[in-house]
Amino acid sequence: MITIGVYWFQTKHWSGSEFGAIFSTLGISSLLMPALTGIIADKWINVELLYAILHILFGCIFLYLPQVQDPHTFFWIILLAMLCYMPTIALSNSIAYTLLKKHQYDIIKDFPPIRVWGTVGFIAAMWVTDLTHNKASVGQFYIAAIAAIGLGIYSFFLPPCPPLKSKAENASFGGRLGLNAFKLFRNSKMALFFIFSIFLGGALQLTNMYGDAYLSDFGKQAAYADSLVVRHSTIILSISQISETIFILAIPFFLRRFGIKQVMLISMLAWVLRFGLLAYANPINGLWMIILSCIVYGMAFDFFNISGSLFVETSTSAHIRSSAQGLFMMMTNGLGAILGSSVSGYIIEHYFTSRQGQMQWQEIWICFAAYALVIAFLFSFLFKHKHDPSALQEIKEAGA
Incomplete structure (x- = not known):
């Protein structure tokens, strides 16, 4: 998110309007995908398994990004990656809430100190990309891909968070989409x-x-x-x-x-x-x-x-x-x-x-x-x- 602009403008020399389209993929994928994957997790598959699969798919897509040599193809590849990635933000919260409740922790008190490590991870990603001199190179995509695939593999070993079918059945499709x-x-x-x-x-x-x-x-x-x-x-x-x-x-x-x-x-x-x-x-x-x-x-x-x-x-x-x-x-x-x-x-x-x-x-x-x-x-x-x-x-x- 932070360094892709350096790669876009200084390494590839692509246009500003096309770069705007790249960042619009975050918004496009945020409109429906979190709710749709929420329905899937509520009815058919454990949350941690869906979370793991989406991160691995995202990582595999990012491994392909360095091969892309034109901005139009880059847009569609990024959009596909964001369709996998953006839902994981809500799913990670669901996993945390489920496990905290299961072990009788106070969500209001105990979740923020856990969530703040997400921001620490954001900072760490920026430092790693900078210190390895990859902010203008395709190396940033490999760093992201390896981290995502690693997180996906790790997530398979999280405690199970099974579907809450009753909750899903009581909510209409329109309601789940907000x-x-x-x-x-x-x-x-x-x-x-x-x-x-x-x-x-x-x-x-x-x-x-x-x-x-x-x-x-x-x-x-x-x-x-x-x-x-x-x-x-x-x-x-x-x-x-x-x-x-x-x-x-x-x-x-x-x-x-x-x-x-x-x-x-x-x-x-x-x-x-x-x-x-x-x-x-x-x-x-x-x-x-x-x-x-x-x-x-x-x-x-x-x-x-x-x-x-x-x-x-x-x-x-x-x-x-x-x-x-x-x-x-x-x-x-x-x-x-x-x-x-x-x-x-x-x-x-x-x-x-x-x-x-x-x-x-x-x-x-x-x-x-x-x-x-x-x-x-x-x-x-x-x-x-x-x-x-x-x-x-x-x-x-x-x-x-």
Whole structure:
């Protein structure tokens, strides 16, 4: 996710609009596959076995990627890989919840310390790819493939998580896909929230798409060619994931103090700051801007995802709550990701790339910052939500 931009632009020299299509595969596969594989796991196959099979298939597909020599074929191969990979995010949560409940652990207390190792793994993958000098080579695909196949083989030996057929039989196909929650669009407040989720979801992947390519591009300038940022751009960007783990711990304080709407607005303004800092940064005198932008990322990413999830939790009835959470994820990781990746790729190629093929990074980041600022401005005036500390307390007590 982080380094494929370097491979795309600096090694293959393919176009920006085609790169946007590559990242849209995350959104496309997020629309249906997690729910479909959830149905399969609920009715016919152990969760850990399905999880293992999908990771091995993903790894095998990635082993083929280095052989692809044209961007159109690359898109279809990546899409096939993402159709296997994206469902594993939800399945890993299901495995964890099943085993924790089976052994009578407190999910609210014990799951987050387990889940945080996923972020640690994200950081480790970035460091390994960087330190082995594979951020611009096909080696990154081999690293991903070997890790995925290894995880798949390991997963065959996890404790069994058998299908919960009764649960599946009581849920309609539409309900399992989250379609029941679409009735929430009848409520103007909820409809507005989901619309903003799409537009902010469009911003969530922009720095994942272009961040490493941007930092690596400084290597074309003699003054920065041997700088730490250019040599280890992926490690520098991993500060963003480290920041995520810190800001997760700060969310309860901000929610109690400011409320859900203000925390979501803080997230949007953090995106403005994130993009704005990158627009004027450089690897030497502006290194502090790069570091600060990575720190701000944790606030920008976590605050909207978690506060948005809590808004859904406190604004929907119990019988539709799971579907509503699925709809929230569909808006951000599905439609939002497709919108952000496709539109940004088109705009960059047609308006912010010189005739010599050089990307005009300062203008790109300013454009992204302006986009996030407009979203924040509209959200602050159009979205009405009163801070209710008692609603958050009810969630805490329910999970205790």
